[in-house]
Amino acid sequence: MTSSQTLAPHRPLGVAAIGYAFMGKAHSHAWRTVANHFDVPAFEQKVLVGRDADAVAAAASKYGWSESATDWREVIAREDIDIVDICAPGWLHAEIAIAALAAGKHVLVEKPLANTVEEGKAMVAAAQKARVKGVRSMVGFTYRRIPALAFARQLIADGKLGTIRQARASYLQDWLADENAPMAWRLRKETAGSGALGDIASHAIDQVQYLLNDTVSEVSGRLHTFVTERAGPHGPEPVTVDDAAWATLSLSRGAVASVDVSRVALGQKNALRMEIYGTAGSLTFNLESPNELYFLDGTDPVELQGFRRILVTEPEHPYISGWWPQGHVIGWEHSFTHQVRDFLLDIANGTDPSPSFEEGLSVQNVLAAIEASSAASCATIPVVELAETADSSRSFS
Numbered sequence: 404m405t406s407s408q409t410l411a412p413h414r415p416l417g418v419a420a421i422g423y424a425f426m427g428k429a430h431s432h433a434w435r436t437v438a439n440h441f442d443v444p445a446f447e448q449k450v451l452v453g454r455d456a457d458a459v460a461a462a463a464s465k466y467g468w469s470e471s472a473t474d475w476r477e478v479i480a481r482e483d484i485d486i487v488d489i490c491a492p493g494w495l496h497a498e499i500a501i502a503a504l505a506a507g508k509h510v511l512v513e514k515p516l517a518n519t520v521e522e523g524k525a526m527v528a529a530a531q532k533a534r535v536k537g538v539r540s541m542v543g544f545t546y547r548r549i550p551a552l553a554f555a556r557q558l559i560a561d562g563k564l565g566t567i568r569q570a571r572a573s574y575l576q577d578w579l580a581d582e583n584a585p586m587a588w589r590l591r592k593e594t595a596g597s598g599a600l601g602d603i604a605s606h607a608i609d610q611v612q613y614l615l616n617d618t619v620s621e622v623s624g625r626l627h628t629f630v631t632e633r634a635g636p637h638g639p640e641p642v643t644v645d646d647a648a649w650a651t652l653s654l655s656r657g658a659v660a661s662v663d664v665s666r667v668a669l670g671q672k673n674a675l676r677m678e679i680y681g682t683a684g685s686l687t688f689n690l691e692s693p694n695e696l697y698f699l700d701g702t703d704p705v706e707l708q709g710f711r712r713i714l715v716t717e718p719e720h721p722y723i724s725g726w727w728p729q730g731h732v733i734g735w736e737h738s739f740t741h742q743v744r745d746f747l748l749d750i751a752n753g754t755d756p757s758p759s760f761e762e763g764l765s766v767q768n769v770l771a772a773i774e775a776s777s778a779a780s781c782a783t784i785p786v787v788e789l790a791e792t793a794d795s796s797r798s799f800s
């Protein structure tokens with residue numbers, strides 16, 4: 404390994420992205436726009452990797468990548484690649500991330516960290532070994548980079564809600580409500596790890612831990628599959644993951660959270676909702692109005708109390724100074740731009756990104772405990788404590 408692979412080199416950082424479908428497109432958009440809006444170290448969108456040579460070449464040209472390739476192993480071995488951005492499905496996360504970190508490449512990997520706790524532990528071990536050499540790693544829990552949610556975390560940390568008693572997190576979608584929707588990698592345990600649980604409860608659980616700056620200590624959970632068989636390429640196939648999941652979470656400092664997620668909630672498209680209730684105030688957020696945060700100040704005279712709508716578009720709000728004048732709203736895709744902005748700055752500054760692989764593993768441990776609880780008739784299951792969890796505090800200006 405050369406020093407140019409472990410530290411920011413004296414040339415633009417070379418970026419490779421693996422996967423060019425949903426997340427590949429969202430991440431490409433972020434790489435394309437970040438330098439227009441934020442001061443970041445110089446980088447080049449070098450290679451986009453996929454399996455179908457023609458399709459990935461077309462995507463590379465459309466999304467601003469200089470080249471395309473079909474073998475991720477060859478790409479991570481290249482001297483001119485410094486950053487590997489993994490936008491591939493969960494079953495590939497561990498293999499690619501561990502190989503890329505061993506090759507001295509900084510790694511951004513999509514959520515959830517892995518398909519299993521065992522894979523997640525191996526990824527944490529690889530990240531810790533690489534970190535000693537200055538190689539950075541990060542998990543793509545992008546909702547941390549929605550300005551309203553980053554601001555909510557600041558308000559909670561500043562004590563504006565007093566002591567947090569209760570959180571409610573729900574994430575509802577309906578793309579599997581149609582029982583004729585076909586089989587896909589997301590519906591097979593061996594490729595997805597779990598269903599709505601790993602796919603969207605992972606976001607909700609990360610948000611609970613992030614907003615409260617706390618960790619889940621025990622859970623009670625339930626998984627359910629409503630459509631147990633779907634049309635596969637070779638005929639009907641059993642669905643081996645959950646369509647929906649429910650859990651109550653105990654947090655280390657005494658708060659209790661509820662999480663409910665579904666991919667069959669007819670009419671709900673991508674509804675992530677967070678509600679936080681403390682002794683002195685409350686916050687609510689709905690991803691369908693991503694620029695808005697609702698805050699109730701419980702110290703106001705009771706006859707004046709009510710949820711105030713904060714339009715999180717002031718330059719004082721997290722990330723907003725990079726965008727437009729007040730009130731010129733931003734959207735879902737901007738959180739990906741903020742994510743690569745923070746990742747690039749951490750690489751340049753020699754600081755560890757958050758969410759770290761340890762934080763990704765802590766979510767993975769909660770997911771595993773919910774699965775174990777569901778299998779044990781909703782029994783209360785302790786969450787394995789991580790010996791070392793990185794501090795998730797960040798700066799945004």
Ligand SMILES: NC(=O)c1ccc[n+]([C@@H]2O[C@H](COP(=O)([O-])OP(=O)(O)OC[C@H]3O[C@@H](n4cnc5c(N)ncnc54)[C@H](O)[C@@H]3O)[C@@H](O)[C@H]2O)c1
Pocket residue numbers: 421422423424425426427452453454455473475490491492493495513514515543544545602
């Ligand atoms: N942060 C978010 O909000 C968010 C949203 C959706 C998905 N995700 C996560 O992103 C990841 C990818 O999900 P997606 O929705 O983009 O999936 P997708 O099915 O849309 O795309 C997967 C991509 O991986 C590529 N791929 C598969 N095997 C490959 C291989 N061997 N070599 C190279 N490329 C390969 C496919 O060609 C495809 O381009 C998952 O971990 C998912 O959980 C995150």
